[in-house]
Amino acid sequence: MATAHRASLRLALAVLVAALVAASVVAVLVGPTSISIWHVLAIALDPWGTGLAADIPASERVIVWSLRMPRAALCALVGAALGAGGAASQGLFRNPLADPGLVGVSAGATLGAAACIVVAGPLLATTGPWLRALALPIGAFLAGAATTVLVVRLGGQAGRAATATVLLAGIAVNAFAGAVVGVLSHVASDAELRSFTFWTLGGMTSATWTKVALTAPFVGASLALLLGRARELDVYALGELDARVTGVDVVSLRRAVIVALALGVGAAVAAAGLVGFVGLVIPHVVRLWIGPRHAGLVPASAVAGAALLVASDAVARTALAPAELPVGLITAAIGAPFFLHLLRRQVRSP
């Protein structure tokens, strides 16, 4: 009863990487246009000068190279950021039901997106297409980062229950951001409201290699920051005071984790909108599987989040083809019942 049955980290990572590769292959293969796996392979390898894709129709090349592949890559990045960010925020709040959005990054990014669509939209209409496409993610990212900084400032720097204060400040700032978003929705035109609603449900429709290239460094930096602090996050499970006595500079750790969340989750939300429940469910399941140590939990959650989001997006594109569901609907449809299940278990156990 008491012995912990755990998979070894190596095995778990191998399984998860295999799942990610499989999901990516499927995601690039499926879609309204059927393209053979050999054509897909030839197109994927083409940039390395293999010349294999020479006699493949240009339409197939565009679909695979410019639509499906960047989309799968962006899904993987966003899923990785949300999975790892979820693991870190649960560690930071010492609660397996914590979500990276608790520090305000998602609410801030939503506010930034709403402002970009409603306030800046008419102005941006007069500019070039490149700026129009990137204004929204950049605006959302900056607003998410700014909101996180605000939450940390309001939550105070030190003290006994600093994490709890950050949590409360996050709730207040989330509510305030929600109110401003409500006002913006009220004054928005129908078209703006529709485009904002789609953004909030999360979606990868606008994935491009440019977006992938812009997102990747932030996600990479976030993962590196969290992995470097993995052992300290373990000690944080003892509580702030005892973690400090055991040698963890808790103020610096808290700051590092929150910066990592602002970078990784901020970039993910900016690129893909609000994709619910990945950050909550994935780390929880991975923790049950391999145990709570963050040196394994953070990377495994990142890979698992990536695999889940790539697979969910493939479902979102094909379930009602040619119509497309927002990927956030798929993850929330899986995540919400699971969350309730966890909650019931948590209530029952002492």
Next chain:
Amino acid sequence: MIACAGVHKSFGERRVLDAVDASVRPGCVVGLIGPNGAGKSTLLRVLAGELTPDAGTVTLDGVPLKQLRVRELALARALLPQSVELAFDFTVRELVLLGRSAHSPVETKACAEVVQSCLEVVGLERRANDLATSLSGGERQRAHLARVLAQIGLGKTGRYLVLDEPVSSQDPAWQLRLLEILRGVARRGAGVVMVLHDVNLAARSCDELVLMHEGRVAHRGVPSEALEPARLREVFDVEASVDADPASPSAPRVSFRLSEQNPLSARTGA
């Protein structure tokens, strides 16, 4: 040596420590005893550097604690509070391993060896892969003791253990075993300072006792001097007599006896 001098500490209006001097030398076991609310735990947290006093100095080998980095201090001393929370399902081995985090950012082979020895010392090597939450209260206390032992490398010279009632949840055999282990830690060159509620256990296992009373040090010295009937009567507000401990002849044995009437039986009589 960890030493504090002229320490004052108040929580709000309440003065908890009043001009307290105390110290623990390498190789020495110091017991803090006294009635409830005497300031023992507060003094312990001050000595561990977890609590900053309002006035007075606390030093580690002459260096003020507040000048040390969190990690430097963690390498020199470990603190075991009365109760510790633990989020998430760590195994017993993983819990003990947390004590090594200040030593290196990743788990090394040396870490694993220290952890294994500490688990064996507290008799939990067979429960190493069980969840810490599945342990009984006494076992959990021993697991956390193993964690702080791991933090100070099982007590090398110049390391300090600061313990708040480390045997409170133990049965008689484990009480004596743990205190013997702590004496062994001191023999290896570490300093141990702990709050103990049981005066007789303290008399048997400590080289020096600090008798606390209303935030002040009533007496500091070897057990046979510290445990005088008149002093105990004043500090604990209860009748006390002292004889030789048959189990450990060099140590004094204290017997307490209530002098006042039981308020409940008085009420029934009325």
